[in-house]
Structure formats: structure tokens, C-alpha cells
Amino acid sequence: MLRDRNKHSMAELLSFPTIGALLLRGAEYGAFLVQFLRWWESRGARGGGALPVPDPPERDERCSRYLNRCPVCLQAWRIPTVLPVSGYIFCYMCISRHVRQAGECPVTHLPAAEDSLVRLYLQ
The missing domain is CATH 4.10.170 (p53, subunit A)
Incomplete structure (x- = not known):
């Protein structure tokens, strides 16, 4: 059982x-x-102790020379437009013409395309 x-x-x-x-x-x-x-x-x-934080890049003298001005025409921006590959701000007409002709940033000479231009809406 x-x-x-x-x-x-x-x-x-x-x-x-x-x-x-x-x-x-x-x-x-x-x-x-x-x-x-x-x-x-x-x-x-995420330990973070692997590599030290690098020093910030040195300030380029071109930054102060082109402060609030288009690096191509050296006038105040008309339709401010940034070229993302370099970070510089230009007049739309100046940078679109230059990139179309040369295919590069006029300041840094990095390769650029016209379709990468970004219009800025500043106050």
C-alpha cells in the first residue's frame, strides 16, 4: 500500500x-x-578609469577673426548657414557657391557637399 x-x-x-x-x-x-x-x-x-580625459583643442585664431562674420565675404551673415563638416557659419550664397565650385570648406579645406548645408535661425 x-x-x-x-x-x-x-x-x-x-x-x-x-x-x-x-x-x-x-x-x-x-x-x-x-x-x-x-x-x-x-x-x-563604465568604470571610466581606462583612459584619461584629453585636453580641449587649442583655440584657433581664425575663430576670433570670423566672429559674427562670413569667412568668405567678411560681412555680417546674410541667411546664416553652417557647414557641419567644419562648424563655421557662412552666408548661404557665399558657402553654397564655394562648395559647389570647390567641393570643400573655404576655411578648413575639409571635403564638403552642398546638400550638407544647414540653415540657422538666429534671433
Whole structure:
């Protein structure tokens, strides 16, 4: 009689709902473990002690020369437009003409395209 009870309770333990619940619980713990390991690795990557912060770049004398003026016509900006490759602000007509003809920034001589020009709306 005792053997029949052990067999019966073993059959109950191995039923589909019990196995399904165990698999679901295992998947939950597995997902938590994966998230924990990703967090642990990203925490080590953010350590920050790997490389020192570099010094800021030296201020270029051209910056003060072209302050609030177009580097091409040397006048106040008319339709201010930035050339993203260099960061300088020009008159739209000046920079579009120069980039169309030369294909580069007139100040830094970095390659540029006319479709990369960005209009600025200054107050």
C-alpha cells in the first residue's frame, strides 16, 4: 500500500501542469540571470578609469577673426548657414557657391557637399 502511494504521488509530480510550471519558473530565473549578467558587464565597462580625459583643442585664431562674420565675404551673415563638416557659419550664397565650385570648406579645406548645408535661425 505504501508503494502504491509513492507511485501515485510520483505520477502527480510529473504531470503536465507541474512540468509546465517548473519550465516557466526556470525561464523566468534564466531571463533574470541574463539581465543580471548584462548589467554586471556594462557596469565594468563604465568604470571610466581606462583612459584619461584629453585636453580641449587649442583655440584657433581664425575663430576670433570670423566672429559674427562670413569667412568668405567678411560681412555680417546674410541667411546664416553652417557647414557641419567644419562648424563655421557662412552666408548661404557665399558657402553654397564655394562648395559647389570647390567641393570643400573655404576655411578648413575639409571635403564638403552642398546638400550638407544647414540653415540657422538666429534671433
